[in-house]
Amino acid sequence: MSLVDDARKVRHNAYAPYSRFKVGVAIRSTSGNVFVGVNVENAAYPEGTCAEAGAIAAMIAAGDTRIAEIAVIADCPRPVPPCGGCRQKLSEFGARDVKVTLATTDGIVEQTSIGALLPGGFDAADMEKA
Ligand code: THU
Numbered sequence: 001m002s003l004v005d006d007a008r009k010v011r012h013n014a015y016a017p018y019s020r021f022k023v024g025v026a027i028r029s030t031s032g033n034v035f036v037g038v039n040v041e042n043a044a045y046p047e048g049t050c051a052e053a054g055a056i057a058a059m060i061a062a063g064d065t066r067i068a069e070i071a072v073i074a075d076c077p078r079p080v081p082p083c084g085g086c087r088q089k090l091s092e093f094g095a096r097d098v099k100v101t102l103a104t105t106d107g108i109v110e111q112t113s114i115g116a117l118l119p120g121g122f123d124a125a126d127m128e129k130a
Pocket of ligand 1: 051080
């Protein structure tokens with residue numbers, strides 16, 4: 001099964017009663033393990049978490065630390081662009097050339113990379129003089 005298939009399958013478990021916009025994510029770590037995540041919303045809206053954050057949390061909890069590849073899927077007119085916060089989160093755990101597949105439930109697929117999603121992103125090296 002491809003990462004997009006894993007993301008498509010888990011998307012159904014998303015908890016999105018407020019936006020009704022369900023998102024599924026699958027990450028393959030550099031150890032070869034696959035972790036999935038969905039968005040989990042909350043009646044106090046800012047407390048919701050994105051699907052990417054859920055998948056990253058599962059990877060870290062399992063003891064893996066690096067993303068090798070990631071797929072994101074939603075029922076969207078165009079392949080769902082990860083939000084700014086998620087771009088920053090992905091850049092913490094994956095190299096710039098890591099493949100990101102953005103997909104729609106209708107079958108539109110776009111390939112990009114973590115670096116392309118966050119040009120000029122802030123990272124740990126920027127704190128070296130602190
Ligand atoms: N959302 C994600 O989970 N990932 C994305 O890449 C884009 C947006 C969620 C957050 C919120 O639950 C819903 O989609 C609408 O913004």
